[in-house]
Amino acid sequence: MQRTIFTTPLVSTAFRAFSLTYLKLAGWTIEGKLGADARKSVLIAAPHTSNWDLPMTLMVAFSLKLHPRWMGKASIFRAPFGGLMRWLGGIPVDRSQSTNLVESSAQAIRDAEQPLQLIVPPEGTRSKTRHWKTGFYHIALSAQVPIVMAFMDYAHKRSGLGPLFEPSGDIDADMAAIKAFYKPFKGKNADQFEFDPPA
Structure with missing residues (x-):
């Protein structure tokens, strides 16, 4: 499997130290711990409402010593930033093509020899929505792995697992x-x- 920033020696240590320091200074509390039974899992990333969610999620992942991969729209993987996005753990998703994304994602989890947590934002977009996509659910069900309910609460500056x-x-x-x-x-x-439809 492709090496990412989370599995690159020295670099991952330095970024973890930076993440812990930044989040503490910014007043964030990081909660939870990934158990051995969730070394392979699907992480819900919610709520997803801002471009800031990605860097914040990466810093929380460093703080918790996760090995995450995340899915993003294919356009952000174009040159000149495609290699960087993949190194950050990104997996490009082409929403214009009908591909078996669920099964290919589940197979990647099953085949991984190392810990792998696949982060999936259930909204599928940071735009206004009240319906959650169910891809994360079907990936976990097919891969036979648990879902980790990861959260980011900007109102109270809390994030974690x-x-x-x-x-x-x-x-x-x-x-x-x-x-x-x-x-x-x-x-x-x-x-x-x-979360709820209007009355």
Whole structure:
């Protein structure tokens, strides 16, 4: 598997020190710890409402000693930044093509010899939305790995890893439970996501 910033010796140590220092000075509290049973897992990244979410997520990942990969729209992987984005753990996604992204992602998790946490923002976009995409759920179900409910709460400057969620296959019930966990958290642009449809 391609080496990333999280698996590059010395570089990862330096960036972890920087991340811990920056987040502490900025007043953020980092919570949780990745258990051995989640070394291979799918991480929900929510709420996703701002471009700032990516650098913040990377710093939190360094702080927690994660080995994350994340999916982003293909356009941000074009020259001259494509190599950098891949080194940062990015996997390009071409939304204009009908590809079996779920199964290929699940297979990558199954085949990984090292720990791998695939970060997936369920909104699929930082634009205003009230519907979550279910790709993260199907990837975890197919790969037979747990879902880690990672969160970023800008209102209270809290971020980290919440509880593990084992998908049961009952997607309606499971999505309702997952979204209930995220309801208290606020993204940087809090009005960009509404959990409940208007009355």
